[in-house]
Amino acid sequence: SAVISQKPSRDICQRGTSLTIQCQVDSQVTMMFWYRQQPGQSLTLIATANQGSEATYESGFVIDKFPISRPNLTFSTLTVSNMSPEDSSIYLCSVEGTATLYGYTFGSGTRLTVV
Amino acid sequence: GDSVTQMEGPVTLSEEAFLTINCTYTATGYPSLFWYVQYPGEGLQLLLKATKADDKGSNKGFEATYRKETTSFHLEKGSVQVSDSAVYFCALRGSNSGYALNFGKGTSLLVTP
Numbered sequence: 001s002a003v004i005s006q007k008p009s010r011d012i013c014q015r016g017t018s019l020t021i022q023c024q025v026d027s028q029v030t031m032m033f034w035y036r037q038q039p040g041q042s043l044t045l046i047a048t049a050n051q052g053s054e055a056t057y058e059s060g061f062v063i064d065k066f067p068i069s070r071p072n073l074t075f076s077t078l079t080v081s082n083m084s085p086e087d088s089s090i091y092l093c094s095v096e097g098t099a100t101l102y103g104y105t106f107g108s109g110t111r112l113t114v115v
Numbered sequence: 116g117d118s119v120t121q122m123e124g125p126v127t128l129s130e131e132a133f134l135t136i137n138c139t140y141t142a143t144g145y146p147s148l149f150w151y152v153q154y155p156g157e158g159l160q161l162l163l164k165a166t167k168a169d170d171k172g173s174n175k176g177f178e179a180t181y182r183k184e185t186t187s188f189h190l191e192k193g194s195v196q197v198s199d200s201a202v203y204f205c206a207l208r209g210s211n212s213g214y215a216l217n218f219g220k221g222t223s224l225l226v227t228p
Contacts, residue, residue: 033215042204042220043159092159096214104149104208104216108158 002027002095006107013083013114020079021110023093028073034066037090037109046091049076083114117142117209121219124202128195128226136190136222138179138205146209148172148181148188149216153202162190162203195226 003026013019023032031050035043046066047055055068069077080087093107122137140146150162150172163172168183177192188205205219 031214043216043218045215045217048215094216103161103164105161106159 001103002029002105004093004095004105004107006093006110008110009108010111011113013112015084015114017083018079018081019083019110019112020077021091021093022077023075023107025074025095029095030073031096032070032076033094034068034076034078035092035094037092039089043092046078080112083112085114088112088114117146117207117217119205119207119217119219121203121205121222123220123222125223125225128224130197130226130228131194132226134190134192134195134199134224136203136205136224138188138190138219140186140188140205140207142186142207142209144209146207148179149206149208150177150179150188150190151204151206151218153204153221155201159204195224197226197228200224200226 005024007022031048033048034046036046037043045058046061047057047068049055049068049070051070051073065081067079090109090111092109094104096104118141120139147166149164151159152162153159162177163174165172165181168181171180179188179190181188202221202223204221206216208216
């Protein structure tokens with residue numbers, strides 16, 4: 001299955017600032033997914049990122065707040081903009097493996113604390 | 116739309132006890148079903164999966180059977196260990212959720228010696 005390198009692993013940020021999270025995959029994948037896991041909660045899909053097109057956002061998430069880039073088939077970034085304490089969460093990227101049917105792989109996550 | 120419901124936690128068991136974590140789903144068509152595990156301080160790992168009705172996924176002593184008639188995918192293990200303490204997530208890949216996974220709320224399991 002694919003191996004994902006996600007960074008930073010954690011950060012503490014001031015409110016009003018922005019943080020960009022990077023995910024690098026060791027193989028080419030068509031779609032990458034970004035999730036948010038709020039403290040003690042499940043994973044919520046933020047958006048699906050396809051290479052060469054605009055990301056598709058889920059209800060409750062907007063591009064101005066969570067801009068996503070997908071410049072090639074192995075890399076994507078998620079930016080959390082104009083942060084507030086409510087944005088404190090773990091953010092994860094994920095891909096669907098090509099070698100293993102439905103073998104979704106997740107990055108190790110970015111633990112974000114906004115103060 | 117598609118959704119996953121799993122039993123509330125936390126679940127506390129003694130070592131070697133039998134484990135069942137219930138998971139039911141709502142979906143159109145024929146979804147694929149997954150169990151993921153998140154050990155303390157670690158990322159999500161795929162535990163097992165089943166892609167069609169009556170399939171049984173198994174891994175590390177855990178099992179789950181895809182039951183279309185009851186729309187369920189309950190996770191079981193015959194004898195839990197302290198090292199099984201983690202949060203377990205049931206997830207679905209269905210036609211209404213595109214290609215992303217739709218997760219249940221997670222069930223925290225604590226196994227005591």
